[in-house]
Amino acid sequence: MPFRSPASLHYRTAARSENITQRGAALFGVNEEQFSNWRWQMKNQITSAEDARKVLHLSENETQAFHELESLFQAGVTPYYLALMDLENEFDPVRLQAVPRLDELKDKIGIEDPLQEVGNSPVKEVVHVYRDRVAFCVAQLCPVYCRYCFRKRRDDEVGLHFNPKIVDAGVKYIAENKEIRDVLITGGDPLIAQDGTLENLLRQLRNIPHVEIIRIGTRVPVTLPYRVTEELADMLAQFHPLWINTHFNCPEELTPEAAAAIDTLLSRGIPVGNQSVLLAGVNDSPERLKALLEGLVRIRVRPYYLYQAQTVEGTAHLRVPIEKGLDLMRSLRGNTTGFAIPQYVLDTPTGKIPLSPNHVIGRTEDDVLLLDLKKNPWREPNPINDYVTQNPLGFPNL
Ligand SMILES: *Cc1c(COP(=O)(O)O)cnc(C)c1O
Ligand code: SF4
Numbered sequence: 001m002p003f004r005s006p007a008s009l010h011y012r013t014a015a016r017s018e019n020i021t022q023r024g025a026a027l028f029g030v031n032e033e034q035f036s037n038w039r040w041q042m043k044n045q046i047t048s049a050e051d052a053r054k055v056l057h058l059s060e061n062e063t064q065a066f067h068e069l070e071s072l073f074q075a076g077v078t079p080y081y082l083a084l085m086d087l088e089n090e091f092d093p094v095r096l097q098a099v100p101r102l103d104e105l106k107d108k109i110g111i112e113d114p115l116q117e118v119g120n121s122p123v124k125e126v127v128h129v130y131r132d133r134v135a136f137c138v139a140q141l142c143p144v145y146c147r148y149c150f151r152k153r154r155d156d157e158v159g160l161h162f163n164p165k166i167v168d169a170g171v172k173y174i175a176e177n178k179e180i181r182d183v184l185i186t187g188g189d190p191l192i193a194q195d196g197t198l199e200n201l202l203r204q205l206r207n208i209p210h211v212e213i214i215r216i217g218t219r220v221p222v223t224l225p226y227r228v229t230e231e232l233a234d235m236l237a238q239f240h241p242l243w244i245n246t247h248f249n250c251p252e253e254l255t256p257e258a259a260a261a262i263d264t265l266l267s268r269g270i271p272v273g274n275q276s277v278l279l280a281g282v283n284d285s286p287e288r289l290k291a292l293l294e295g296l297v298r299i300r301v302r303p304y305y306l307y308q309a310q311t312v313e314g315t316a317h318l319r320v321p322i323e324k325g326l327d328l329m330r331s332l333r334g335n336t337t338g339f340a341i342p343q344y345v346l347d348t349p350t351g352k353i354p355l356s357p358n359h360v361i362g363r364t365e366d367d368v369l370l371l372d373l374k375k376n377p378w379r380e381p382n383p384i385n386d387y388v389t390q391n392p393l394g395f396p397n398l
Contacts, residue, residue, distance in 0.1 A: 003036050003226045004260050014259040014299060021257060024083030027055050035079065036257075038227040042143065042192070046077045052099065055082055059090040065100035073152045073314060075100050076145040081223045084252055093250045093282040096318070098144050103317035110313035112153050116349040123173045124166050129351055132181050135217075136170050138162055138201065139187025143224035148277060148318045150310040150347075154188060162193050162201075171204045178210045186217035191227055195235050202239045214239055217275070219247040221261040228261035237268035245273045245304060250282050254295040262299050273304035276342065278328070284320045286331035293332070293340040303342035308355060310347065322346070322355060330357045334373040360393055368393070 025035040034040050046052050049066035052075075058066075066075055077098045086092035090099075117127045117137075127135040137151070140160035154160060174180050183205055190198065205211050216236075220227045236242055244265055248254065265272050274296050276283060283289050293303050306329075309319045325344055332341045345352040361369040361377070370378040382388075 002229045002231070003038075004230060004264050014254050014256045014295070016252060016255055018255070019257075020080060020083050020255050024079055027083055028079050036226045038224055038229075041078045041080055041224055041226060044079050045143070046079065046082055047075055052077070052082070055087065056085065056095075056099070057088050058099075061102050062090055062099050065102045065104065068102065069100045069104055069314075073100075073104070073147075073149075073155055074145065076142065078143045078224050080226065080257070081144045084255065091281060092252075093288075094252050096281050097146055097148070097249060097279065100147060101317065104147065104314035107314050107316035110311050110315055112313055114150065114310045114312055114349075115347055117151075118153075120349060123169050125160075126170045126173050128177075128180075129349070131179055133184065134174065134180055134182075135184045135186050136174070137187055138167055138170070138185060139190045139192060141192050142187070142189040143192065143220065143227070146219070148279060148309055148312065148315045150312045151188070152312060152314070161188065162197055167201060171201075171208075174205065174211065175208045181210055181212040182215065183211055183213075184215045184217060189218050189220060189223075190216055191218040191220040191232070192224075195232055199235050199238075202236070202242075206239050213241045213243060215243045215245060217245050217247075221246045221258050221265075221272075222248050222253050225255070225257040225261035228264050230264060233264045233268045233270070236265075236270060240269065243271050243273070245275050246301065247275050247277075248292065248296060248301070249276050249279060250288060251291040251295050254292075254299065259299045262301055266300055271302070272300070273302045274342070275305045275307060276303070277307045277309050278320045278325050278344075279309060279318045280320050282318070284324065284328065286328060289328055290332060290336055293342070294336060297337060297340045303340055305352075306342045306344045308344070308346040326355060326357050329355075333357070363393065 021032050021036050025032045028035065028044070049058060049063045052058055052066065069075065081094065081098060085095045089095070120127050120129050122128055125137040127137065139162060140154050140157065160166070174183060185201070202214065205214055262272055276292065278284060283292055296303050308322060308325055309315060329344045344355045346355055359371045361371055363369060366381060366383045367379045368382040370380060372378045
């Protein structure tokens with residue numbers, strides 16, 4: 001059986017009840033079976049204004065951007081993801097993530113590789129920042145090219161996608177470095193490969209005794225849920241402990257199809273987490289962020305990280321000030337399920353830095369002063385001892 005029909009699930013789990021397969025099939029003039037075939041979706045990826053215009057009412061800004069950005073960062077959208085968009089509104093949150101805009105040409109501070117991943121890769125595509133874990137960027141292609149992607153630079157390199165030489169050299173590096181206990185397979189989107197290609201890579205990694213956990217970073221449940229077939233999930237389940245992190249950014253993406261894809265992974269014992277990027281006009285209000293996070297836990301996805309958007313070229317219009325991000329985090333605590341709240345982080349060339357609203361104000365004699373959720377001071381008895389004198393509230397001596 002290929003893709004599990006979302007009709008077999010309770011619709012109330014998804015944030016939106018509309019059946020996108022039905023809507024999409026009608027929009028693209030194909031039957032639902034064809035529309036839900038992931039290979040058909042990849043073959044029919046929308047890459048030009050001419051294609052997009054057949055379905056969307058494109059604005060002048062978007063039309064020009066399709067042309068002007070062609071050589072800088074090409075557009076690519078699956079028919080499924082396009083069918084999630086408001087066809088009339090150019091500021092629709094799904095559309096802002098995937099359809100190019102001229103604003104991308106007006107970023108004054110964005111750079112190509114803000115995380116210095118190229119410099120942090122001892123062999124090509126193995127980013128080794130932390131002692132015990134690596135990000136292994138095996139894939140180059142994606143179902144949808146997110147306009148804020150921090151790995152846009154990969155777009156230029158021909159033949160990067162599951163290149164056997166790069167994959168073999170990466171596996172060899174991991175096998176030779178006994179400290180690596182956690183391998184994150186990422187890209188691009190690794191789940192765009194054929195089952196056999198992925199299986200081959202996973203088997204090689206599983207055969208390395210010191211690799212304890214394997215993780216896959218993929219946006220497929222969001223941009224191409226039909227890719228999560230029963231066969232794919234069965235194949236992945238051979239390589240436990242295997243974890244998946246996906247990437248939902250707004251409540252509109254929580255469709256019955258996405259919920260079905262997640263359910264297929266969970267039913268094989270694969271834990272699914274979510275990493276969102278904080279994006280202007282997409283998820284930067286307390287209401288929308290809360291709706292996203294609560295929708296995720298309804299489909300049993302655990303919110304893991306909320307990323308501060310990187311200063312990647314062409315993304316200034318999507319970035320949100322860190323101060324606003326901290327206010328958003330403050331708005332969540334106490335107002336929703338604790339495990340629906342992700343950690344807000346900024347990734348840097350030396351690792352991820354937590355961005356947390358500070359509730360610790362200071363200390364008096366034998367008390368630590370805190371700010372409670374109602375912004376009232378709370379005095380916690382916490383007598384001075386040796387540890388306290390050496391580590392004043394954990395602040396480093398700079
Ligand atoms: C994010 C990241 C990881 C994984 O970090 P966790 O905090 O363990 O999820 C590993 N390597 C690199 C280079 C990363 O950017
Ligand atoms: S799916 Fe991930 S790697 Fe691909 S364009 Fe989007 S953010 Fe970048």
